[in-house]
Structure formats: C-alpha cells, structure tokens
Amino acid sequence: MNWRNVLRLISVDVKSGRLVRGQRLRKYRERRIFQYLLYGGACVLGLIIGIGAGTFYAGVADPTLKAQFHQGALYLFLSFPSLVLISSLVFTMMSQIQRMGVKSSIQPPYWLPITWEEHTLASTLANIMGIPSIFLILLSSAIATVSIYLEQVPLAILTIFTLLPSAFLASTTTEIFRVLLARLIGAVYKSTGKAAIWVRFLGTMVFLVVFYIVWFSFTSGTGSIVLIQAVAGAQEAVWFVPYVWLGMVLAAFASGMLAQTLIFTLASLLFILILFYGAVKLNTRFGLYEAPAITVSRGVYAPKVGFLGKLGFSSLEAAVIKKDFKAFTRRRELMFVFIMPLVVILMPLMQYAGILGGPVPPEASRFLFALIVLAPAAMMAIMLGFMIIGSEGGSVWLFFSSPINARSLVKCKYAFVIILSFVVMSICSVIGILVTRPSPDIAIALLIESILLIFALGSVSLGAGIRGADFTEVPRPRMVRPLTVLVYGLLCLVFASAIFSPLFLHAVTMAYIPIPLPLPKMALSIAVVISAVIALVVTFVFYKIALKNAEQFLVKAEI
Amino acid sequence: MVSSSEATVKLREVAKRYEDIVAVDYIDLDVKYGEILGILGPNGSGKTTTLKMILGLIKPDSGSVNVLGINTKDDPVAVKRQVGYVPETPRLYEFLTGLEYLDFIADIYGLSVSEKEARIKEYLVALELEGREGDMISSYSQGMKQKTALISAFLHKPKLLLLDEPLSGLDPRSARIVKDLLRKLTAQGITTIMSTHILEIAQAMCDRIAIMYEGKLLALGTMKELRQKARLPGSDLEDIFLKLTGTEDIRDVVEALLR
Numbered sequence: 001m002n003w004r005n006v007l008r009l010i011s012v013d014v015k016s017g018r019l020v021r022g023q024r025l026r027k028y029r030e031r032r033i034f035q036y037l038l039y040g041g042a043c044v045l046g047l048i049i050g051i052g053a054g055t056f057y058a059g060v061a062d063p064t065l066k067a068q069f070h071q072g073a074l075y076l077f078l079s080f081p082s083l084v085l086i087s088s089l090v091f092t093m094m095s096q097i098q099r100m101g102v103k104s105s106i107q108p109p110y111w112l113p114i115t116w117e118e119h120t121l122a123s124t125l126a127n128i129m130g131i132p133s134i135f136l137i138l139l140s141s142a143i144a145t146v147s148i149y150l151e152q153v154p155l156a157i158l159t160i161f162t163l164l165p166s167a168f169l170a171s172t173t174t175e176i177f178r179v180l181l182a183r184l185i186g187a188v189y190k191s192t193g194k195a196a197i198w199v200r201f202l203g204t205m206v207f208l209v210v211f212y213i214v215w216f217s218f219t220s221g222t223g224s225i226v227l228i229q230a231v232a233g234a235q236e237a238v239w240f241v242p243y244v245w246l247g248m249v250l251a252a253f254a255s256g257m258l259a260q261t262l263i264f265t266l267a268s269l270l271f272i273l274i275l276f277y278g279a280v281k282l283n284t285r286f287g288l289y290e291a292p293a294i295t296v297s298r299g300v301y302a303p304k305v306g307f308l309g310k311l312g313f314s315s316l317e318a319a320v321i322k323k324d325f326k327a328f329t330r331r332r333e334l335m336f337v338f339i340m341p342l343v344v345i346l347m348p349l350m351q352y353a354g355i356l357g358g359p360v361p362p363e364a365s366r367f368l369f370a371l372i373v374l375a376p377a378a379m380m381a382i383m384l385g386f387m388i389i390g391s392e393g394g395s396v397w398l399f400f401s402s403p404i405n406a407r408s409l410v411k412c413k414y415a416f417v418i419i420l421s422f423v424v425m426s427i428c429s430v431i432g433i434l435v436t437r438p439s440p441d442i443a444i445a446l447l448i449e450s451i452l453l454i455f456a457l458g459s460v461s462l463g464a465g466i467r468g469a470d471f472t473e474v475p476r477p478r479m480v481r482p483l484t485v486l487v488y489g490l491l492c493l494v495f496a497s498a499i500f501s502p503l504f505l506h507a508v509t510m511a512y513i514p515i516p517l518p519l520p521k522m523a524l525s526i527a528v529v530i531s532a533v534i535a536l537v538v539t540f541v542f543y544k545i546a547l548k549n550a551e552q553f554l555v556k557a558e559i
Numbered sequence: 560m561v562s563s564s565e566a567t568v569k570l571r572e573v574a575k576r577y578e579d580i581v582a583v584d585y586i587d588l589d590v591k592y593g594e595i596l597g598i599l600g601p602n603g604s605g606k607t608t609t610l611k612m613i614l615g616l617i618k619p620d621s622g623s624v625n626v627l628g629i630n631t632k633d634d635p636v637a638v639k640r641q642v643g644y645v646p647e648t649p650r651l652y653e654f655l656t657g658l659e660y661l662d663f664i665a666d667i668y669g670l671s672v673s674e675k676e677a678r679i680k681e682y683l684v685a686l687e688l689e690g691r692e693g694d695m696i697s698s699y700s701q702g703m704k705q706k707t708a709l710i711s712a713f714l715h716k717p718k719l720l721l722l723d724e725p726l727s728g729l730d731p732r733s734a735r736i737v738k739d740l741l742r743k744l745t746a747q748g749i750t751t752i753m754s755t756h757i758l759e760i761a762q763a764m765c766d767r768i769a770i771m772y773e774g775k776l777l778a779l780g781t782m783k784e785l786r787q788k789a790r791l792p793g794s795d796l797e798d799i800f801l802k803l804t805g806t807e808d809i810r811d812v813v814e815a816l817l818r
C-alpha cells in the first residue's frame with residue numbers, strides 16, 4: 001500500500017465536495033483555514049460541554065443522585081461506539097445520496113498506477129471527513145474532559161480509541177453498500193427491461209419514504225433518547241453481531257474483564273479488516289461497473305395520436321408536456337421534487353400511526369386533513385412552476401432554435417404544472433379522507449380550495465420560473481435563481497394566505513378555531529366563492545405576466 | 560418564399576461584440592439557393608456566432624440578417640420553422656430514448672403521424688441507429704448522439720440547414736452517408752451552411768468556402784477563386800487557409816515546442 005497515494009486520493013475525494021457545494025475556485029491553492037477552524041471549534045465546544053457536564057456532576061450533593069449520574073454516564077460511554085457507528089452510517093449514506101444528485105461522478109482513476117486497496121481506503125477515509133469527523137472530535141473532547149470529573153480517565157481513553165474504528169466500520173459498510181447497490185441496480189435494469197424506468201422511479205420513492213420514516217423516528221420527540229437507551233440495552237444481548245464488538249470492548253473493560261476486553265478488541269480488528277478487504281474485492285470486481293442501457297421500447301415504431309391532442313393541445317405543446325412527464329419520472333435530480341409532498345404527508349401519517357407520540361385528538365383531525373390536502377399539491381405547483389423552465393438545462397437550445405412561441409410555451413408548461421399537481425392532490429386527498437374521515441362539506445370545500453391554490457400559485461411560480469430560469473448544470477442543475485425563489489416564494493405565501501383567508505374566517509366564526517372575533521357567521525359556500533374570486537384574479541394576472549416573461553425569454557435567447 | 564435565383568441567406572453589415580471581444584466584425588454574406596457553403600476559421604473567429612445569428616439565436620448588435628426572405632428580427636419563429644440546426648455540441652434530452660427524442664422533434668415541427676413514422680424509420684436505418692433506438696440517449700456514444708442530432712435537423716425537411724461541425728464523432732461510413740445525403744439535399748434545392756475545422760471535408764463537399772478570421776470575412780468563393788486570391792495555384796485548402804489567416808509559421812511553433 002502506497003500511503004502517499006492514499007493521502008493524495010483522500011485530498012481529491014474531499015475536494016469532490018466542491019461539486020456538492022458548487023464552489024468555484026480561481027486560486028491554485030485553496031485556504032483551508034475555515035476547515036481547520038471547524039475542527040478546532042468542535043474541540044472547544046466538546047471541552048465546554050465536558051466542563052459544563054463535569055461541573056454539574058461535581059455540584060450534585062445527594063450521593064444517591066450522584067451515583068445515578070455516574071452510572072448513567074458510564075452507560076452512555078459504553079453506547080458511544082454503536083451511536084457513532086449509526087450516526088456515521090447515516091452521514092456517509094447521506095453524503096452518497098448527495099453525490100448521486102451531482103452530475104459529475106467521481107470515477108476511480110483506474111488508468112493510473114493506483115491499487116484498489118489504496119482507492120478503497122482513501123474513499124472510506126474521505127467519507128468520514130467533514131461532519132462525521134467533526135462529530136468525533138466534539139465527542140472525544142467532551143468525553144476526555146468529563147472523564148476527569150467522573151474519575152474514569154482510562155475508560156474514556158479506551159472509548160475515544162474505539163470511536164474512529166466505529167466511524168471507519170460505518171464508512172466501509174457504506175462503501176460496500178454503494179458498490180453492491182450500483183451492481184444491483186444494473187441487474188434490475190437488465191432483468192426488468194422496459195419496466196426499468198418505473199422500477200427506478202418507484203424504487204427511489206420507496207427508498208426516500210423509508211429513509212424519512214427512519215429519520216423522523218429518530219429525530220422527532222423522544223426518538224433519540226429511546227435510541228440511546230435501546231443501543232445501550234441491546235448491545236450485550238446481541239454480542240454475537242460484529243458491529244457491536246467495539247461497544248463490547250468497553251463493556252468488558254468497565255467490568256474489569258481484561259481477557260474479554262482483549263478478545264473483543266482482536267475480534268473487532270479482524271472484523272474491520274475482513275470488511276475492508278471485502279470492500280476492496282467488491283471494488284476490484286464492480287468498481288468500474290456501468291449499468292446497462294435502459295431499453296424503454298423495442299420493436300416496430302408506431303406513433304400514436306395522443307390523448308393530449310384531443311384536449312386541445314397542438315402537437316408541439318403535447319410533445320413538450322409528454323417530454324416533461326418523462327423528465328420528472330426519469331431524471332434523478334427531478335425526482336427529488338416529490339420529496340416535499342412526501343415529507344409533508346409523512347409527518348401527519350406517522351402521527352396517526354402513533355410513531356411520533358400519542359394518539360391524535362379528534363379536534364386536530366380537521367387541521368391535519370387540511371394539511372394533507374392543501375400543502376403537498378400547493379407546494380408541488382410552486383416548485384414545478386419555479387423549476388419547469390430551468391430544468392431544460394443545456395438542452396434549452398432546442399427551445400430557442402425550434403418554432404415555439406411564448407403562448408405555446410406557457411400553455412404547455414402551465415398545463416404540466418397543473419396536471420402533476422392534480423395527481424399529487426388526488427393521491428393526498430384519498431389518503432387524507434381515508435385516514436382523517438372528514439365531513440363531506442369540509443372535504444369538498446378543501447378539495448376546491450386545493451384546486452384554486454394549484455391554479456393560482458402555479459401561475460405565479462411559472463412566471464417567476466421563466467424570469468429567473470438558471471440553466472447551469474454543473475456541478476448540479478440550478479434551474480432557478482435563489483433570489484427569485486425567495487421573493488416569489490414569499491409572494492406565493494401571501495397569495496396562498498389571501499386565497500385561504502375566507503375559509504380561515506369561516507373556521508373562526510364557526511368557532512372551529514378558538515379566536516374570539518366579533519364577526520357574524522360566514523357560510524362555508526360563501527367562503528369558498530370569495531376564495532375562488534381571489535384565486536381567479538391571481539391566476540389571470542400572473543398568467544399574463546408569465547406570457548410576457550416568456551416573450552422576453554424567447555427574444556432574449558442568447559446561447 | 561424565395562425563388563431559386565435569390566440568396567437564401569443575406570447578411571448585411573452584421574456585427575456582434577461580447578464586451579471587449581469582437582466576435583463578428585461587420586460582415587456581408589450572401590448564401591445562394593441550393594448551395595453548400597463551408598465556413599472555416601480558427602477557434603474564436605466568429606463562425607458559430609455567425610451561424611447562431613442566422614438562426615436568430617443571437618441578436619446582432621448592428622446590421623440585418625435575412626433568411627428565406629424573412630428578417631430574423633421580425634419573425635424568428637417563421638425562420639426557425641424552415642431551418643434545421645445542429646449545434647457544435649448538441650445537448651439532447653438524455654432521459655429520452657433515441658426514438659422518443661425524434662418523435663418529440665417531429666411533433667415540435669408539426670409533422671403528421673404518417674410523415675414522422677416514415678421519416679424516422681428511414682433515417683434510423685440510413686444512419687444505422689436501428690436496434691438502439693429504444694435505448695436511453697444517456698447510453699449513446701458521442702457519434703450516436705451526433706447522428707440523432709443530425710436526424711432531428713433533417714426530419715422536417717428544412718429549406719436551410721445550419722450545421723456546426725456536423726461530422727464530428729461520426730464513424731467513416733456514417734460520415735460518408737451524411738456527406739452524400741447533403742449532396743442529394745442540395746440537388747433538391749436545400750441550402751446548407753456548415754462550419755468545420757476539417758479542411759478536407761470542406762474542400763470535398765462545399766460549393767463555396769468562407770474563411771473567417773478575428774470576426775472578419777477574409778475570403779469567400781470557390782476553391783478556384785480562393786487559390787487565385789491566395790496566389791497559390793494548384794494548392795490545397797490547408798495551404799490557402801494558413802496563408803490567408805496568416806498562421807503559416809507552423810514550423811517555428813513545432814520547433815519551439817521540441818526545444
């Protein structure tokens with residue numbers, strides 16, 4: 001193993017983070033002072049936490065309470081390797097997901113005199129740079145400081161020594177997972193043939209749902225405390241699982257069993273070595289594997305007379321809508337548009353399922369139904385409107401060079417925003433009705449409200465999306481300028497509030513929301529009609545603005 | 560609509576600057592009906608900018624661009640309807656299959672179902688993309704992407720073809736097919752303007768050649784006319800090009816590199 005090569009590769013791998021951050025460097029040497037400051041800051045913060053916890057412990061006068069704290073702290077020490085393992089797994093996998101979204105991937109430089117061992121080691125170590133290592137430094141610093149007060153310095157030193165191997169174990173597991181996943185995805189594409197597109201789309205959605213459920217479960221409410229308790233308690237019960245052996249080293253040491261400490265230490269090192277060489281073998285075999293081409297269609301080409309044509313769209317407009325539909329189900333970076341509705345709908349559903357705490361009170365169900373029906377569809381309309389033009393990226397030359405006019409451009413793009421938002425609204429409505437069981441009048445009113453929001457916010461964001469389109473694709477598609485999103489996002493919020501305000505007033509006057517207002521009762525139907533008038537005005541005005549923006553966009557096309 | 564005696568493309572006093580850089584410096588150019596005009600020039604000489612101005616993708620700072628009797632400023636969409644364009648590095652929708660992409664292009668230009676079916680099939684066979692047309696473009700090689708871009712420019716039978724390095728990345732057989740196809744299209748009255756760095760291709764294919772240098776049109780004419788202008792009788796296009804652009808001191812450059 002050439003260690004210089006490993007160090008150089010780590011340096012390159014760490015710099016690949018620029019792709020994610022979208023950094024542009026002009027100088028030959030970059031200043032790393034900020035990075036070192038972060039590590040230094042983590043060390044100081046750990047020190048402060050340690051001193052704070054230690055002082056608190058020292059100040060406890062009650063001997064029973066002090067013993068309880070001491071025991072609790074020891075318990076925490078023993079669970080640290082497993083907690084670091086779990087957190088590093090999450091962080092390294094998140095980093096891999098982020099990189100998947102970046103256009104340029106980091107290919108191993110296989111043509112250079114570098115071995116797969118060097119490459120795998122560099123990749124594994126580079127993965128734990130950044131947030132995982134900052135977390136390790138913070139933890140180590142805190143453990144070292146607090147151990148002085150607890151008079152547990154030897155155990156603290158051993159704990160600190162187990163943290164880095166734990167993070168390495170997690171990173172190696174992620175490396176194995178990444179290589180296997182790439183190979184597995186390739187095999188799935190090959191075997192599913194034409195269905196590969198949908199397998200990929202649904203697979204991504206299922207993965208995101210599972211990821212967010214796990215994430216929310218751990219980070220919401222008492223989830224993280226439950227996790228620590230579970231880890232500390234379960235560690236000894238599952239001693240045969242190699243991933244907890246580092247924790248077992250500490251448990252054995254704390255109990256004074258030196259022989260077991262030695263056995264678990266050696267076993268842990270052996271396991272890390274086996275896992276690492278497993279990753280090397282997998283990289284050697286599949287490191288340069290490229291997924292086979294997705295074959296979407298085979299056989300005789302038979303063009304169809306489209307359904308969209310029957311709805312009054314010209315062949316040009318229908319072609320763009322169909323193309324956009326394919327883009328959002330095939331381009332990974334665009335699939336992520338479905339995350340927001342998923343996240344919004346997951347929280348209330350998890351609440352109902354009792355994952356995030358106690359049962360939902362009946363008075364909250366009306367609010368949760370409104371959240372499920374209104375928020376995802378409205379958010380979808382806003383996001384799609386913002387990004388639908390910018391998502392063309394470098395291929396936008398085709399729009400500029402083809403005979404498309406502003407009217408057709410706005411019509412087909414707006415139609416796409418509306419159609420996809422309607423699909424989201426329909427799915428969410430069915431789920432919302434099944435879960436929260438609202439009264440028919442509330443259900444209908446909120447459905448109409450959702451439709452109004454989609455039309456109005458879709459036109460506002462589309463106009464903004466055309467004006468603020470950003471076709472930059474490297475390091476990743478930008479699609480829309482951040483300032484446009486900020487300004488028009490706020491405007492969307494204002495319009496959404498205005499459109500929804502009559503229903504809010506209805507809820508207040510009917511005392512569904514406990515705000516005492518000296519107003520006569522407002523009927524639900526009247527509230528919906530006022531809402532519709534506001535939404536129609538917003539839609540009309542901003543559709544015109546979108547048309548004007550599109551005219552300028554096509555005229556000013558300088559590519 | 561232009562008659563066969565009129566010029567398909569007329570550029571008058573056309574200029575374009577990018578801040579301090581003069582991309583195109585007041586050029587006049589007439590491209591005849593049904594001819595193949597090759598635009599040559601070193602990197603940064605203004606070839607691509609000229610092509611883009613003809614299509615209306617770039618607005619000239621001054622002068623007028625007239626294509627098929629239409630001023631590109633007045634009705635750019637009408638011009639685009641009759642032009643087939645292949646950019647230097649065509650960015651295609653990689654998430655579509657080749658077939659889906661061509662179907663999309665055919666719809667953009669409003670081809671009927673029967674027309675697009677027949678033409679797409681013909682071109683797929685001719686440029687040997689048959690068998691891979693159902694694969695996503697992301698898996699195509701550079702040459703296959705270029706072929707797809709070329710088909711998309713030919714598909715709607717344009718009256719004017721604007722091709723920026725059309726043969727880049729093509730295998731010899733496909734390059735030959737494209738060259739023959741362009742010749743046949745010329746016979747049918749389709750005008751082609753192509754920019755290229757490959758001088759052999761320009762010499763073999765083009766009826767007239769325009770040599771651009773630092774935004775200026777240095778020379779325009781047939782091979783015979785260019786030889787006369789360069790006072791290099793019997794020489795090939797490479798020598799003419801190097802003499803006219805003043806870059807003939809190649810030997811000194813090579814020797815300096817070897818030192």
